Amino acid sequence: MSPLSLRHRLLIVVWALAASGCVYTPPAPEPGQDPRETVMIVNGLPITRLQLEEEIDAVLAEAPPGIEERELHEKAPLIRDEALRRLIFDRIIEAAVAEHGIEVSEAEVDDEIRTIAEYLTAHGRTLPDAMREMGDTTHTLRMAIRRQLTEIKLWDKLLNLQPPTEEELRAYYQAHREWYVEPDAVLIYQIVKFRPEGDDSADADERLRSEMALLRNRWLAGEDFTELARRYSDGAHAAQGGKIGWITADVNLPAEVVEAAFTQQVNQVGEVVQSPMGYHLVWVAARRPRKQLSFEEARPVVEDHFSHERRREPVIQLYEKMRQEATIALAGLPPAFRRDARS
Structure with a gap:
């Protein structure tokens, strides 16, 4: 804070x-x-x-x-x-x-x-x-x-x-040490594809999921995640290569994205994640464990x-x-x- x-x-x-x-x-x-x-x-x-x-x-x-x-x-x-x-x-x-x-x-x-x-x-x-x-x-x-x-x-x-x-x-610090703890945090980037407005059909969902799966395969083949995010992500962070930044578990992001971020290994892009917003690929770039300041x-x-x-x-x-x-x-x-x- x-x-x-x-x-x-x-x-x-x-x-x-x-x-x-x-x-x-x-x-x-x-x-x-x-x-x-x-x-x-x-x-x-x-x-x-x-x-x-x-x-x-x-x-x-x-x-x-x-x-x-x-x-x-x-x-x-x-x-x-x-x-x-x-x-x-x-x-x-x-x-x-x-x-x-x-x-x-x-x-x-x-x-x-x-x-x-x-x-x-x-x-x-x-x-x-x-x-x-x-x-x-x-x-x-x-x-x-x-x-x-x-x-x-x-x-x-x-x-x-x-x-x-x-x-x-x-004395104040010693009396409230539990307040001064950095929680577990991860540095994440994402590619997100939003559902087309007014189109909640199964075909639209399948098309978006397939597009995201292809993007993940391109990353697995060696392409740079940040460049893929700049070119294909619908999110507000696309211009920054999809960088969300350091997040903790209480961040204001879809729960499905947060769960993926905290369960994936560092330097990995997990399977396509579905949320109410659309479809996501999450790259965990670094992890920072809980720390007493x-x-x-x-x-x-x-x-x-x-x-x-x-x-x-x-x-x-x-x-x-x-x-x-x-x-x-x-x-x-x-x-x-x-x-x-x-x-």
Whole structure:
């Protein structure tokens, strides 16, 4: 787990706190409503109807796969509520950052990216691979890091917390050694052929299976797997020679592919694997056994865990105080919605 993902947990804590209060949300936008219309003002900072709609889209994007449209429709008020809570959180933090003169330099963002890249490299992964898996770009990554560093600086300034001592970190590591274990992992590449949309016939399945069997025979005859993947794979990783990267057993891949990856021998391509997605050939390029990380190896994560736990309760209490003291005004809404958003 990267330092970035650990620090992001601090934001989740505060969002969970914000969700504990009742917030009156505007109704779904009517046709002809101006997206630039202000629906709420928080500490002097506006929230427009467009921003609310975009945040609703962001919440919807986090819905678990396979959730039915009917269920989403039933949860629409809760989804709008969550979107508005997040926007209120953003505006409260934005106002506090401006008030206290919190700034994050480009050099600080660069240092954080370097730390993340070094951590990933030390654990058999690369930053570009991780970004591709998350669908991230350099711009969005830098924005996320800047935001998180800004908030960490804000909390540290307001709470006046001192950096942890070496003794505190080592004691924390010893108390939670079971957290700092690298699980079994394999480095895999794949060639995948997706089922044609709308064609689930037995003939289509047999054709794809035959194509994949021929590709496996070409690999057995000495052809390069990565070149075959570039030419024939339907997957998003085709341009990288089919490289998925280092995976653990809990990776978000079809169960059939994961099982093949962890049962095949290194430097082997197993039999054709069928999954709900289609047909796969999996090449296991390397294997890394389970390993207990030393304190020095785990130090970046230990620091984040320790800091997260130490901040947690003070941050919750401080944000609750900031939320209660915030000036929140609803605008452009029917009278029935004009109530105190802090209630």
